[in-house]
Amino acid sequence: MPLYRVENLDFSYGEDPVLKGINLTIEEGDFVGILGPNGSGKSTLLKVMSGLLQPKKGRVFLGENEVHKIPPGERARQLGVVPQETYLDFPFMLEEVVAMGRYPHLGWWGNLRYKDMEIVEEALSTTGLLELRHRSIHQLSGGERQRGIIARALAQNPRVLLLDEPVSNLDIKYQQGIFELLLKLNRREGLTIILISHDLNLASQYCKDLILLDRGQLKAKGSSEEVLTPENISQVYQVEVDVEKWSPLEKPRINLRPPKEENKTQKGEEAWKIHLVGGGGSAWRLLKRLNAAGHDLTIGVVNEGDTDSEGARELKIPCVREIPFNHISGEKLDQALEMMLKADLVVVTEVPFGRGNIGNLEMALRALKKGKKVFVIEGENMENRDFTGGEALKIWEEMKENGARDISPRELEQILKEGA
Amino acid sequence: MRLRLPRLLLGLIVGGALGMAGGVFQGLLRNPMADPYLVGISAGAGFGAVMAMLFGWNFTVFGLGSLPFLAFAGALATVFIVYRLARVGGKVPVTSFLLAGVAIGFLLNALMSLMMVGMGRDLHRVFYWLMGTFSGRGWNELRLLIPYFSLGFILILWQLRNLNLLVLGEEAALHLGVNVERTKVVLITGASLLTASAVAVSGLIGFVGLIVPHIMRLLIGPDHRFLVPFCGIAGGVFLMWGDTLARSLFPPLEIPVGIITALAGGPFFLYLLRRHQGRYFGQGG
Numbered sequence: 001m002p003l004y005r006v007e008n009l010d011f012s013y014g015e016d017p018v019l020k021g022i023n024l025t026i027e028e029g030d031f032v033g034i035l036g037p038n039g040s041g042k043s044t045l046l047k048v049m050s051g052l053l054q055p056k057k058g059r060v061f062l063g064e065n066e067v068h069k070i071p072p073g074e075r076a077r078q079l080g081v082v083p084q085e086t087y088l089d090f091p092f093m094l095e096e097v098v099a100m101g102r103y104p105h106l107g108w109w110g111n112l113r114y115k116d117m118e119i120v121e122e123a124l125s126t127t128g129l130l131e132l133r134h135r136s137i138h139q140l141s142g143g144e145r146q147r148g149i150i151a152r153a154l155a156q157n158p159r160v161l162l163l164d165e166p167v168s169n170l171d172i173k174y175q176q177g178i179f180e181l182l183l184k185l186n187r188r189e190g191l192t193i194i195l196i197s198h199d200l201n202l203a204s205q206y207c208k209d210l211i212l213l214d215r216g217q218l219k220a221k222g223s224s225e226e227v228l229t230p231e232n233i234s235q236v237y238q239v240e241v242d243v244e245k246w247s248p249l250e251k252p253r254i255n256l257r258p259p260k261e262e263n264k265t266q267k268g269e270e271a272w273k274i275h276l277v278g279g280g281g282s283a284w285r286l287l288k289r290l291n292a293a294g295h296d297l298t299i300g301v302v303n304e305g306d307t308d309s310e311g312a313r314e315l316k317i318p319c320v321r322e323i324p325f326n327h328i329s330g331e332k333l334d335q336a337l338e339m340m341l342k343a344d345l346v347v348v349t350e351v352p353f354g355r356g357n358i359g360n361l362e363m364a365l366r367a368l369k370k371g372k373k374v375f376v377i378e379g380e381n382m383e384n385r386d387f388t389g390g391e392a393l394k395i396w397e398e399m400k401e402n403g404a405r406d407i408s409p410r411e412l413e414q415i416l417k418e419g420a
Numbered sequence: 421m422r423l424r425l426p427r428l429l430l431g432l433i434v435g436g437a438l439g440m441a442g443g444v445f446q447g448l449l450r451n452p453m454a455d456p457y458l459v460g461i462s463a464g465a466g467f468g469a470v471m472a473m474l475f476g477w478n479f480t481v482f483g484l485g486s487l488p489f490l491a492f493a494g495a496l497a498t499v500f501i502v503y504r505l506a507r508v509g510g511k512v513p514v515t516s517f518l519l520a521g522v523a524i525g526f527l528l529n530a531l532m533s534l535m536m537v538g539m540g541r542d543l544h545r546v547f548y549w550l551m552g553t554f555s556g557r558g559w560n561e562l563r564l565l566i567p568y569f570s571l572g573f574i575l576i577l578w579q580l581r582n583l584n585l586l587v588l589g590e591e592a593a594l595h596l597g598v599n600v601e602r603t604k605v606v607l608i609t610g611a612s613l614l615t616a617s618a619v620a621v622s623g624l625i626g627f628v629g630l631i632v633p634h635i636m637r638l639l640i641g642p643d644h645r646f647l648v649p650f651c652g653i654a655g656g657v658f659l660m661w662g663d664t665l666a667r668s669l670f671p672p673l674e675i676p677v678g679i680i681t682a683l684a685g686g687p688f689f690l691y692l693l694r695r696h697q698g699r700y701f702g703q704g705g
Binding site: 050051052071072073074075076077079080081083085086087088089090091092093096097100101103104106108109110152153156 | 447450578580581584585587588589591592594595596597598599600637641642643645
């Protein structure tokens with residue numbers, strides 16, 4: 001029989017549903033991480049599972065019984081809960097706080113027997129707090145206090161530990177300390193652990209199974225490989241991420257991608273596919289601005305290692321590159337032309353043309369003749385940046401005849417914004 | 421001696437009741453500024469007492485005169501109303517309990533003042549009663565006091581262990597196996613019985629229930645299983661001494677013992693306010 005069985009759970013505080021149709025089973029000895037954005041219902045799910053809240057619909061079983069129907073004393077012998085916040089206004093000693101974990105096992109006056117004191121001592125030593133036992137709770141650091149609360153839950157001798165963001169206020173040393181402690185308890189004592197985490201990488205690293213919540217619904221459950229996919233994360237958290245296999249543990253690791261600012265979500269309306277012809281840094285500023293505006297960019301052909309090439313690499317923009325100081329090869333030009341034809345729009349930046357890169361301009365002309373829209377930035381200056389003895393100027397004249405427009409960068413952005 | 425002994429005992433028991441009720445309310449409301457009168461008990465008792473005096477009612481219920489009976493009933497009825505008002509979906513959050521108590525307290529105090537305006541000749545009596553005094557009390561009051569005191573004491577004693585967990589917050593207490601709502605009802609009932617019975621025999625003696633738990637927390641520590649009984653002992657001794665002072669300071673004139681306790685308590689309260697600098701605010705619920 002599974003330790004936990006959640007069947008068709010619905011919950012709401014008022015009218016708005018917080019949890020919808022959750023189905024789950026958790027086995028004895030599992031180490032489960034509950035993930036999801038703020039407001040996705042993680043804490044609520046944990047509160048229902050701890051018996052604090054009663055399901056609106058559906059049932060949550062702990063063993064054979066519905067968890068909220070188990071009397072509090074009996075429940076406290078099975079479940080240890082580490083809430084997000086604990087009030088510690090009264091200056092109890094750490095040892096006294098941990099000993100409170102024994103209360104569900106004690107009589108009405110709460111007298112500790114020898115066995116209870118041993119268990120308290122063990123909980124203190126497991127959490128590395130033995131030396132601080134006589135300190136007032138107010139004299140402890142945040143990490144020590146959190147370990148104290150975990151020690152209190154351990155002193156309950158529970159079958160399962162529920163933790164709501166146990167490390168959210170702690171520095172990385174304590175984060176690791178607490179997760180290592182939980183892992184040890186899980187492996188050595190077979191204690192079932194269910195925790196909420198905002199840190200996807202920590203959860204991936206330590207939890208055996210993950211549960212991903214999205215607006216009150218179960219989006220995914222399973223191993224970290226199954227749950228932490230770029231698709232799941234972008235759908236649930238609405239951020240773009242790269243997921244890599246992190247070699248020391250062979251676990252997925254998540255890296256945030258820099259955001260493509262405002263237009264990313266409404267791509268269909270305002271984002272354009274644009275191919276830039278640049279080189280020598282002439283396209284770099286435009287590249288950054290258009291990328292930030294959410295447009296879909298390609299660039300080429302540019303020389304390997306120049307500013308435009310490196311900029312494209314940094315922004316992860318597809319780019320055709322050629323070895324420096326060579327004539328651009330036909331093969332690369334074909335690739336660039338292919339990009340141009342896929343784009344809605346070709347923009348030739350204010351690049352000087354010489355023998356080496358005149359091919360780029362020729363390709364722009366060919367794209368134009370095939371019906372592509374082509375803009376040339378500051379075309380009237382072509383005379384000054386023609387180092388081919390008039391050839392570039394000639395192509396530019398032909399382009400103008402075929403409808404290429406001469407514009408400034410500002411005009412270009414205006415046109416893109418208006419969608420003309 | 422035959423006259424003094426019952427007054428000494430009364431001081432001991434009334435002080436003990438107020439001290440313990442104060443300790444319980446401070447823990448229960450997680451607010452060190454709480455005292456037994458905070459949740460409307462004093463206003464309810466005062467309202468009942470003033471009514472008895474204004475209308476000159478004279479009857480006896482279970483051996484209780486009309487004034488102590490109405491004070492006792494007024495106190496308990498007020499706490500009950502406050503508790504019901506604060507109830508949201510089967511639960512009584514301590515913050516709403518506190519706020520409802522303060523609100524009802526204001527209302528009853530206003531009504532009490534209104535009645536006092538129309539009183540005239542009995543105002544002196546009301547004044548003495550409101551300040552709290554043992555003047556003229558004896559064995560009879562003591563006999564009436566003991567059953568309610570004992571019942572309240574037993575109820576509180578039963579839940580002291582759980583009060584320790586309740587001060588960690590209701591959620592934490594529930595996770596540690598406490599039947600939170602039951603514990604609150606029992607503790608509120610017990611502390612209210614203690615306070616109401618004390619008020620009925622001696623009027624509104626202030627500050628015992630506020631300062632005694634504070635001093636005891638410094639001496640005994642925060643474990644309510646020991647803290648609350650020691651609050652009882654200390655409160656009793658404190659009030660016994662206070663009453664002795666009240667009688668012997670300006671003989672043959674007897675000052676209300678409430679003035680003595682307030683004179684000792686006021687400066688101490690200010691000292692606490694300065695020391696904690698608002699640290700305790702915003703931590704209810």
